[in-house]
Structure formats: structure tokens, C-alpha cells
Amino acid sequence: MARTDAVWALGAMSGTSLDGVDGAMILTDGERIFDFGHTAYRAYSEAEREVIRAALGRWPGEVGVEAAAEVVETAHAALLALFRGAELVGFHGQTLAHDPDGQGTHQAGSGAVLAEVLGLPVVWDFRSADVGMGGQGAPLAPFYHFACAKWIGAQAPLAFVNLGGVSNLTWLDPSRPAPETPGACLAFDTGPANAPVNDLMRARLGLDHDEGGALAAEGRVDAAVLDAFLTHPYFFRMPPKSLDRNDFPGLPKAVAGLSDADAAATLTAAAAASVIRGAEHFPAPVERLLVTGGGRHNRTLMAMIAQGMGCPVQPVEAVGLDGDMLEAQAFAYLAVRVARGLPTSCPATTGARVAVGGGQISRPDA
Numbered sequence: 001m002a003r004t005d006a007v008w009a010l011g012a013m014s015g016t017s018l019d020g021v022d023g024a025m026i027l028t029d030g031e032r033i034f035d036f037g038h039t040a041y042r043a044y045s046e047a048e049r050e051v052i053r054a055a056l057g058r059w060p061g062e063v064g065v066e067a068a069a070e071v072v073e074t075a076h077a078a079l080l081a082l083f084r085g086a087e088l089v090g091f092h093g094q095t096l097a098h099d100p101d102g103q104g105t106h107q108a109g110s111g112a113v114l115a116e117v118l119g120l121p122v123v124w125d126f127r128s129a130d131v132g133m134g135g136q137g138a139p140l141a142p143f144y145h146f147a148c149a150k151w152i153g154a155q156a157p158l159a160f161v162n163l164g165g166v167s168n169l170t171w172l173d174p175s176r177p178a179p180e181t182p183g184a185c186l187a188f189d190t191g192p193a194n195a196p197v198n199d200l201m202r203a204r205l206g207l208d209h210d211e212g213g214a215l216a217a218e219g220r221v222d223a224a225v226l227d228a229f230l231t232h233p234y235f236f237r238m239p240p241k242s243l244d245r246n247d248f249p250g251l252p253k254a255v256a257g258l259s260d261a262d263a264a265a266t267l268t269a270a271a272a273a274s275v276i277r278g279a280e281h282f283p284a285p286v287e288r289l290l291v292t293g294g295g296r297h298n299r300t301l302m303a304m305i306a307q308g309m310g311c312p313v314q315p316v317e318a319v320g321l322d323g324d325m326l327e328a329q330a331f332a333y334l335a336v337r338v339a340r341g342l343p344t345s346c347p348a349t350t351g352a353r354v355a356v357g358g359g360q361i362s363r364p365d366a
């Protein structure tokens with residue numbers, strides 16, 4: 001495709017850490033990245049966050065879900081109205097529950113509502129079609145990671161890890177022509193990342209997160225808790241595989257008797273260990289691990305991961321990417337792929353039976 005086929009797309013993502021909504025524009029034809037545009041962030045207020053938190057784990061029609069959807073739509077409408085020049089919007093929504101092998105996957109917020117408010121076509125509900133094809137419905141960023149690897153001119157296998165509330169890892173070989181080509185990608189969620197540390201900080205100290213990993217740096221990792229964590233059956237499942245935010249309910253209980261610093265150190269070590277375990281599944285060694293998501297600001301977590309990996313571990317800024325906005329960009333990119341009829345996941349990224357184009361498109365006045 002020539003560059004004339006490229007469009008400016010606007011993506012929006014609100015992740016499992018429930019901090020707020022990221023918005024980012026990219027110029028893409030759904031295959032290559034041509035340019036990056038504006039980015040913006042809108043934090044959820046504490047009241048909004050409470051409404052969403054109260055609906056976590058719930059499914060459409062259940063108590064509190066409608067209120068959460070309204071909060072998500074209002075926050076997105078306010079943020080996305082600030083952007084100019086987008087032709088298409090990719091709206092992820094807020095994951096409230098994720099059980100791909102059972103009840104499915106649930107992202108709150110309607111793209112049809114946003115299409116009316118913004119006056120733009122909105123691609124949304126990115127995960128259901130994949131689950132319908134036997135996939136995990138997550139992670140979906142890997143196809144964008146593949147495009148990023150091409151954009152940075154990578155020649156040899158490399159990996160991306162997103163350290164959000166949950167962490168997901170993408171191994172890829174940029175010498176392959178497309179992300180769905182066999183051997184191009186392997187992706188999966190590795191385990192909990194920041195969510196357990198955030199929950200600890202909130203419950204014990206009334207703080208949002210462990211700034212820079214300072215508290216964890218002061219603590220001692222409890223080896224017995226860490227070893228027990230690593231016996232969780234999830235670590236013995238072959239990828240692709242995915243997680244819900246609260247899939248490790250035993251973890252907060254396991255650190256309940258530890259001091260604040262030791263608990264933070266142990267939860268941070270658990271996040272690092274799950275990434276390192278994940279890397280054992282790589283089909284071939286990588287030249288580097290590029291880190292995206294808020295956890296790359298946690299120096300203790302970064303050091304722990306680096307210690308266990310046999311390759312350089314760098315924030316994505318090292319290659320000119322924006323680690324705070326990569327997921328929002330991913331949903332802009334995926335929206336264009338959906339609009340162009342290109343797949344957004346494949347057997348090696350989600351376990352879907354075949355390559356799938358997820359997402360539905362809502363147009364204003366439809």
C-alpha cells in the first residue's frame with residue numbers, strides 16, 4: 001500500500017490499573033506506521049474510579065455495570081473531543097471481567113454512543129470475535145508491537161513487555177512479512193504486574209503506587225512467598241494464555257504478614273519473576289526486551305527483570321517509542337486494520353483457531 005492509503009486514527013485505552021484514559025493518534029495504513037500524532041491523558045476522578053472498581057468482575061446486565069459504562073463513555077468523550085483531524089477512532093473500553101474459557105470477555109462502554117458524541121466512526125468490541133474463534137481475546141497489542149519492530153528497523157528477534165496492571169509479553173521476528181505469518185509472533189499475559197503492588201499501597205498507605213519502586217527497594221523479598229506464587233498453575237500452561245486483573249487472589253493474602261517494605265519487595269519480585277518465566281517460552285533468543293507501560297518507571301521492578309534476563313532490558317523510549325501511549329496507539333492501529341478487513345490476532349497471539357479481525361464499527365447517525 002502507498003502512503004496515500006494511510007489515515008490518521010485516534011486510539012483510546014483505559015487499562016487494568018484504573019488510573020485513567022490514554023488517547024493517541026497515529027498515521028497508518030493498518031500495516032505500516034507513518035507518523036505519530038498528539039497524545040493526551042485524562043485521569044479518572046476518585047469517584048469515577050470507585051464506580052468502575054465496584055463493577056469489576058461483573059458481566060453485562062449485572063448491578064453497577066451500566067453506571068461504570070457511563071463513567072467510561074463520559075471520560076472518553078471528554079478526552080477524545082480534544083483531538084482534531086482523526087478519521088477513525090479505536091475505542092478499547094474498560095475491561096471489567098475476562099474469562100475467555102468461560103463467560104467471555106467484558107469491556108464496558110459503547111462505541112455506538114461515542115460515535116454519536118464524536119461524529120466519527122468508532123471501532124470497538126475488539127476482543128469478542130477472537131474469543132468466539134476459541135481465542136483468549138488478549139493480548140491484542142502484539143500486532144502493533146510487530147509494526148513497531150518494523151518501524152524501528154529491527155532485523156533480529158526481539159520482545160516487548162507491557163508492565164500494566166497485568167503484564168503481557170510479545171516475542172517477534174521482524175524478518176517475517178506479517179504478524180499473522182507462522183513464526184512471526186508469540187504472545188501471552190505473563191502474570192500480575194503493578195496491580196497487586198498498587199492494591200497493597202492503597203490498602204496500607206493510601207497511595208496509588210510505589211513511586212519509582214522506592215518502598216520495594218527498601219524491603220527484602222520473601223523467598224517462600226515467591227516460590228509458592230510460582231507454583232500457580234498459570235505458569236505451567238503453554239501460551240497463548242491471558243489473565244483477568246484479579247486472577248491471583250492468593251497473592252495479597254500471602255504478603256499480609258509482611259512489613260510494608262517486604263510486602264512491596266515480594267510483590268514486585270513476583271511481577272518480575274512472571275516476566276522472566278514467560279521469557280522461557282521464547283522460540284528463539286532476543287536481542288533485547290523493550291519495556292512499555294507504567295511499570296517501566298519502577299526502577300526496582302526494572303532491575304529485577306534485568307537481573308533475570310539474558311539480554312538488555314530497556315524502556316521503549318530507547319528506540320523512540322512512547323511507553324505511556326503505546327497501548328492507545330495500538331488501538332488506533334488495530335481500528336484501521338479492522339476498517340481494512342485485516343486480522344488483529346492469530347493462533348500464536350491469542351490461540352484463536354485462525355487469524356481473526358476483531359471489532360465492530362459504529363458510525364454516527366447509523
Ligand SMILES: Nc1ncnc2c1ncn2[C@@H]1O[C@H](COP(=O)(O)OP(=O)(O)OP(=O)(O)O)[C@@H](O)[C@H]1O
Pocket residue numbers: 014015016017018019162163164165166167194195198208209210211212213292293294295297298327
Ligand atoms: N513513577 C512510577 N513509579 C512506579 N510505578 C509507576 C510509576 N508510574 C506508573 N507506575 C505504575 O504503572 C501503573 C500504570 O501502568 P499502565 O498505565 O501501563 O497500566 P494500564 O494500562 O492501566 O494496565 P494494563 O496494561 O494492564 O491494562 C500505575 O498504576 C503504577 O502502578
Ligand SMILES: CC(=O)N[C@H]1[C@@H]2OC[C@@H](O2)[C@@H](O)[C@@H]1O[C@H](C)C(=O)O
Pocket residue numbers: 015016095098105137138139140141142162164165166167168189242243327
Ligand atoms: C482483557 C484485557 O483487557 N486484557 C488486558 C490486560 O492488560 C494487560 C493484559 O491484560 C493484556 O492482555 C490486555 O491489554 C492489552 C492492551 C492487550 O490486549 O494487548
